[in-house]
Amino acid sequence: MPIISDLRESRELLYNLTMREVKGKYKRTALGQLWSLANPLALMVVYSLVFSIVIRVQPAPGDPSGLDYFALWLMCGLLPWSFFSNVVNGGMAALVGNENLIKKVYFPRSALLVSNSLAWLYSWSIEMVVLVVAVILLGGAPYLYVLPAMVLMVLLTLFSTGVAMMLSVANVHFRDTQYLMGIVFQIWFYANPIIYPATMVQEVSGGVGSFLGMTVFDVYRLNPFYHFILAFRNLLYDNRLPxxxxxxxxxALSLGVFLVGWWVFDRHQSRLAEVL
Known part of the structure; x- marks a missing residue:
């Protein structure tokens, strides 16, 4: 694949760009990378208080793990979503934010998108390690599923990078893209079973019935991210394979979206300096 050869030839640049992103996020802060845990922990506390105590959302215990902790259940969906949204939002801004560099020097433009993904993957890995430790301390046994979870993380990285590549090109041509996607992500968040179980949608769907042979739940499952959340919860909360x-x-989603994203990006990257 051309992207592989491009990145191999510019691997030193890719490394430097990735480290620039990693170090630049928390430059001159006392806690450094520990701040990467602050936002998801704060969201966990808020959502846990609102949805497990006030609204009293009750997801089923992990099967067969037996875990019954809303905070752990929540984080198994929230952390992958946060990673996805960070990669896409960062990727959309990568080309526009490096306009001067793109106009002055030739290098594979894909390195900007891939380095953004790798930098967020580094932060996400720290968060996932903390989650796995918490699952173990509270009685789970994710030992056999850590490796499949790592493979799933790589697949989500491919999916996220593919989406970021398409939207980064769109944002170069139409700067409204980043603002539109901000609204889309707010809606999309609640269209995922992150803070509520999918069984709630299934129950509502059963009461509504079907239309043209499709139920509400059938339409709900067309959301691609639904399947990623389901897979992560199976591995880390249920302690079983999806x-x-x-x-x-x-x-299929990960490879398909990444390949389409790369194809779109590759078709436009030679003209990015002109458009910017």
């Missing part, structure tokens, strides 16, 4: 159908959907 269903084969879920695994195949996630694999």
């Amino acid at each position: 269903a084969l159908s879920t695994s195949l959907v996630v694999l």
